[in-house]
Amino acid sequence: MLDAFKTQIKLRFAYLQQARIVIAISGGVDSVVLAYLCKGLKLNFALAHCNFNLRGDESNADEDFVLELGEHLDVEVFIQNFDTQAYADEHKRSIQMAARELRYNWFSELAKQLHFAYILTAHHADDNLETFLINFTRGTGLNGLTGIPEINDNVVRPLLKFSREQIEDYAKTNDIEWREDSSNSSRKYLRNKLRHELVPILKEINPQLLDSFQSTLNNLNDTADIVEESLNAVAKRAIVSIGKNGITYKVSEFKKVNNPKAYLFEMFKDYGFTEWKDILNLLDAETGKYVKSHTHRLIKHREFLILTLHNSNTLDAIALSANEVQSGKCETSIGNFFFNEVNVGLKNSKDCIYVDKDKLSFPLELRVWRNGDMFYPLGMKGKKRVSKYLKDEKLSVVEKENTWVLTSEDKIIWVVGLRADNQFKVTGDTKQILKIELS
C-alpha cells in the first residue's frame, strides 16, 4: 500500500511533498496508518489530536497513545482538550456537530498560527460510501450523494481512494498498533450497521462496489458542476443588489426557467428553509408575503424576492440623555448619529434634520417604529400613521422593519432617514437649533 500511496501523492498531491503539514489523528487505524505512510514518504508533518473528553479514561488513553506515537515517529504532537458537552449545550449542537466544529476550528487555528500549509485527514473510500448511504437513508438531494471532497480549502484527504480493508491490511502486515474506539454512540451504531450488515450485501452483489461507487461519485460530481454553473448563471441574472437589508432577486428570472422550484431550492437551501412549495408560491404572492426559516426570511416585494436575516432590531430602545446628545455622537447598529448646535437651520434632507432644541424633552429615544406610531410629516398637512407613511413610500418589508424613529416623550421627532416631524421644526421663534445627522 505504501507504493500505491506514494503514487497517489506523486500524481495528485505532489504539493504535499514540499509543504509543512499536520495530520488530524484520533488514534484509530485510519489516521495511524496515514501517519506511518507519511513517515514512509518522509513528509514534513506533525500530529494534532483532539481529546473531546467524552469517554473518560479511554479518551485519556487515546491521548497518551498519540503522544507515544509521536515519539516513535519522531514528529511533533499537538493535543487539545475540549469540554465538548459544555460546548454542545451552549451552542445547541448535537455532540457530533459540536465535536466536528471544535475539531475543524482548532485545526484551522493551529494551521494558521503554526504555518501548516495543509491539514490531512484519514477519510477513506468506505467512509465515503457510508456517508452516501447515511444521507440516502435519511432522504437527500444531489449534494448528499456527491461524497466527501478530496480537497477543500486546505484540508486534504489522500486516503479517499483506498478501502478500509487495504488500510487495515497494511496495519496488520506492518505490525502497526492502533486504538479501537469502543464507544457505542448512535452514530457509531448506525455506521456499524452499515459497515457490518449493509455494505457486505452490496459487495456480495458487486465485488467491485467501491470502484463502481467511485465512478458514480465522479459522474455525480460532474453533474453537480453543471448544476452549479447553471445556478450561478441564473443568480447572476436574478440578483439586483446585495446590501445590508439582504439580497434582492428579480422574480421574473425564476419564472423564465422550466422548473422554478428546482432553482429556488438550490439557491436557498443553505438558509434553513423547508417549505419549498410556499417559496414557489411566493413568486405569485402579494407584496409582503414571506416564508421563514430559523435564521432567514424570503420576502415577496413587488417584482422581487428579498432574502434577509431575521430582524434583530427589536432590541430595547436606546435612551439618549441630554449629556449624550451634548457629547455630539451616538453609535447605533444603523449608523452613527451626530448632534450639533448650529446657528442656521438649513433645509432638511433624508439623513440630516434641523430641530428646535427647546422643544425636546430628554432623554430622547431611538427605536424601531411600532404599530400605532403617529407623526406629523414635515411639509404635509396633519397627522399620519407611520405604517401608512411607510407603505405610501413603497418601502419593502425589510426596509420597513429596519426603519427607526427618534422620539421625545413618545412624540416622533424624526422617522430616521425619511422624514422629520412638523412639531419640532425650526421656526422664527427658535432659539437653539440642533442639527441631527445620520451617517
Added chain:
Amino acid sequence: MLDAFKTQIKLRFAYLQQARIVIAISGGVDSVVLAYLCKGLKLNFALAHCNFNLRGDESNADEDFVLELGEHLDVEVFIQNFDTQAYADEHKRSIQMAARELRYNWFSELAKQLHFAYILTAHHADDNLETFLINFTRGTGLNGLTGIPEINDNVVRPLLKFSREQIEDYAKTNDIEWREDSSNSSRKYLRNKLRHELVPILKEINPQLLDSFQSTLNNLNDTADIVEESLNAVAKRAIVSIGKNGITYKVSEFKKVNNPKAYLFEMFKDYGFTEWKDILNLLDAETGKYVKSHTHRLIKHREFLILTLHNSNTLDAIALSANEVQSGKCETSIGNFFFNEVNVGLKNSKDCIYVDKDKLSFPLELRVWRNGDMFYPLGMKGKKRVSKYLKDEKLSVVEKENTWVLTSEDKIIWVVGLRADNQFKVTGDTKQILKIELS
C-alpha cells in the same frame, strides 16, 4: 387502500376516469391488485397479458389465470404469445431486454390499434427503490438515480407511491388471489437479495425509508430538470447543423463551460461511448481524430466535433450494366442516379456531368472511394490521388467517408457530387453524350 388509490386517481390521474385504458398484467400480486382497484373505481379498462413462454407450464397457467380474472372482473382480455428466446437470439438481447422490448412494443401496438388512450403498469415504490439500488450497485449517474417515471408517453404507473406491503395487505384483506413467479433468473435473484436482505436493513435504520426516498427522488428529479435545461442551452449554442452526415458541434462552446467533460458526458452518453477522457481530449485534438462506440463516432474536424453513425457505406460496389444505364435510373443510398443520352453537352455541375458514352466500358461501378484511387480532375492538369483531392477540398472525415466514385474498368469517371474526370469528357469527337445526374 382503495380510498387512497381513489384519491391518487382523482388528484393526479383524473384523466384516467374518462379514458379507455389497458392494464399490463402478469398475474402477480401488483398487477392483479391494480386490476381490482381499477374495477373498484369503475374505470373503463381491459387486461393485456404477455406469455413469454419462458417457464413452460407455469407460463401457460399464468395465461389461464389472467383469462379467468378477466371473466371474473368482466373485462376484455388480450393475450400475446412470444418466442422470447428466439427474439433474444436474433436481436442479440438479454432475455430481460428481449421481454421488455416485446412487451412494450406489443402494448403500444395494441393501444394504437384498439384506441386505448393509456397503458397502466403496476410498478410500486419498492420497485422504484430496488431499481435505484441496482443502478447504484452497478455504478451510475444522476439518470440512474431519478427513479421510474410515473408517466411517460401514454404509460402511467398509478401505484408508484404505494409500497409492496400496502399492495399485498390489500390483496390479503380482500381475499384476492394471484400467481407467484417461481422463476429464479439472475435478475430475480438480485431483486430478491435486495428485497429480503438489503432493504429490510435500510428500513430498520429508517422506518420512513420510502418517504425519505420519495423526497430524494423529487429532489434529484428537480436537479435533473436543471441539468437538462442547461444542456439544452449549451446544445443550442453548440450545434451548427444536423444533417445526413451527422450532427456538427462547435468545439468552442464546450471550452466555455467550467467542466467540459460533464457536458460532453451528458450530451453524448446515449450513443454508447465509454472513453470520456478520450472524448475530452478530442477538444484539442487534430482534425481527423475520433472516438468510437459500437454505433457512433465522434470526430474532430477543425473547430468542430461531428457525431455520426458508423459508416455503413462500405457495402459492395453496385454494378451498372449497359441495360441498367439504358433504363435511365439507378436508386442508391446516396440518392438516385439518372442517365440520359442528350444532344448537347452543357457545363458540368457538382451534381450533373456530361461524358463521352463511347469511352465507357460496362458494367460501370458505383462504390465508396478507396485509398489508392487516382483520377484526372476535369479542369486540372494531370493525375491526383482521390484522398489528396478530398483533403484539399477540406472535406470532413464523415464527408470523405460518404464520398462515392463512378468507375469504368477501374478508371474514375466521376468523384460523385464533386468533380468529373478528364478522360471521359465530351470533346469535338464525341458521338454520344451521356448526361449523368444525381438527385
